[in-house]
Amino acid sequence: MAPATLLQNGLIVDGTGRAGWQGDLLMRGDRIAAVTPPGKIDPGTLVSEGTPQAIDCTGLVIAPGFIDVHTHDDAAVLDGPAMLPKLSQGITTVIVGNCGISLAPVVTEAPSAPLSLLGRLQFRHASMASYADAVNAAQPAVNVAALMGHTALRMRHLADLRQAASPAERAAMAADMQEAMDAGALGLSSGIFYSEAYAADQDELVAVASVAARNGGVYATHVRDELAGILPALQEAAWTARQSGLPLVISHHKCAGPANWGRTRETLPLLEQLAEGQEIGMDVYPYTAGSTVLREDLVDGIIDILITGSQPHPEMAGRYLADIAREWGVPQPQAAVRLKPGGACYFQMREDDVERVITHPLSMIGSDGLPHDERPHPRLWGAFPRVLACYWREKGLLQLEEAVHKMTGLSARRFRLGARGVLQSGHLADVVVFDPARVKDVATFEDPQQFSDGIERVWVNGVQSYTAAQRATGARAGRFVRRGE
Incomplete structure (x- = not known):
């Protein structure tokens, strides 16, 4: 069990979006034991823990560990469980299986696109339960929650990817979806933007998505078209979620291509209108x-x-x-x-569109980094500190508490993560301490693999796993996170 740790005199930004306040936070084992004004933690609680390690956080922010809702870290958490690109940003939980792309249930030594975005070595898990076991065996430094990928289901079960699934193929896909939900998956993701899933029709999508709905899941989708056809693509995604009875998350919402620049003035009002009748969210990364x-x-x-x-x-x-x-x-x-x-x-993309999406109340932050690229997009190492540096501190488009909420509490609520994302007694002790005056991304397109500045300390399930001075501490306290945990 992790030792008790007392963080003192920091600015508590608790993940709910409410105003920050000066306070102390006590961690005991893998849980938060207390969050109070300075010096107000019950002495009896401290005595019962023995003498906790006390860390002065004067001038620093104490926040929930960041939740990266859009990753392709499925294989990275197995191949490179130290997970420094994420841990060094203050990220304590990654959601994998996005854009219809997941390791399970495909077993192959020669993955083709788009599954090859996940690397080429880990396609050996015929079920979500097998993948969950592999995550726990690897003991990554961050928590891992998973979506089941619709494209992966197609590539396992369809005879011809150029066609919609037959009734028998839909039934086989639905059976794998049920297994995934039983194993704790968060829900279904799709990527009908990609040619391997473009032929999927509504019957196919609803047949699989309905299984996730019956089990309390969510539906995240890389929509069919982010270019000229963005509006009907958003309507199609909303219709699929509505017919299936699922909350909807639009993946990396953008208006792509010069002909579409400025059209977030159309897409965001459409999403607001749709959200009046169903639960809708979206994720976004802070780059053009x-x-x-x-x-x-x-x-x-x-x-x-x-x-x-x-x-x-x-x-x-x-x-x-x-x-x-x-x-x-x-x-x-x-x-x-x-x-x-x-x-x-x-x-x-154009920056004004990115700004509109990032500041929209429905949006959460996701990196969408590709860890197996030889020269990855800098978002793999810098997305979360960039939001704080650029959109809060420099541009003033977000309040600090609002930015943290988009990285923590809102993300946990959208994806049904349970006792994470908010600093409160009884929640799991995923915590980041950062310097609000210094936090910033350093990774660039020319030199993308660089540590961000200002992330001082990170705890995962109560275990200190990263410090600015030491980088990775060597501790790997992450685990597979089942839906609702």
Whole structure:
């Protein structure tokens, strides 16, 4: 059991969104034992714990550990359980299985796109229970909660990915979805943006999503179109969730492509209108570039495209597609085809759209980082401190308490995480202490693998796992988090 720890004289920003206040926090084992004004923790409580380790947090913020609601860390928590890219940001829980992409229930030695976004080595779990066991055996430094990926279900059960699932295939997918929910999955994710799932019809999606609904799950979706067809794509996602009886989370909401810049003035009112009749949330990352597999249909000759990796031409990682195409003497789409399979950062958003989404009451923060990219998008290492530095401290678009709420309490509530995301007695002791004057991202597109500044200490389930001075402490106290825990 972790020793008792007393954090003293910090600014308590508890994750609820209410105003911060000076106080103390006592951790006992893996739980928060008390949160009080300075010096007001019951002496009897302190005596019963022995003498706790006392840490002066004067001038620092004490907050719930950040929850990264949109990750592709499914294999990373097994391959690299120290999880420094996330732990060093103050993240204590990651939600995996997003965009329809999950390790379970696919078993293969040669994963194709988009499953290859998760790496190539860990596709050996035919069930969510097997994956959960693997997480607990790996003992990662962060907690792991999981969605079941619709595309992964398709790739296991469909004879032809160019078609909608047959009744028998829908039944097989639904059975795997039930197994996942029994194993503690949070719900279903889909990525019908990708060609491997684009043919899915409403009958197929509802057949699988309804299983998650009957078990108290959620539905997170990378919608069919984030370009010109964004409005009907959002309506389709809302219809699927409504027919299934599920809360909806729109993944990494954006208006992509120059022709769509400014259209958050349309999409956000639509989501507000839909939210009057059903539960809807969305996640967002604080950058104008996204990152995914390399696709020639996303090459428009206007936006910048940075190559993050290429199997046939690994030497091109870190270079811009326009420069590569010029060097090869071919059009950019042709160069993209020659670089495939690979990945890229697409500078396809505009900052005012990002600001509108980040400040919207329905939005949570997710990094959407790809840990297996050779040169990953800097959001993998910097997304959460960037929100605090850029959108709170520098631009003043968010209050501190509001920013923390979008990273903690709101996220826990949307994804049914139970006793996490808020600093209160009895909750699990996932805690971050940061310096509000210094916290900022350092990772850049040119040098993306850099530690953020200002994250002073991180506890996962009551175990101090990161300090600014020591970096990783060597402790790995994370676990697989079942729905409601």
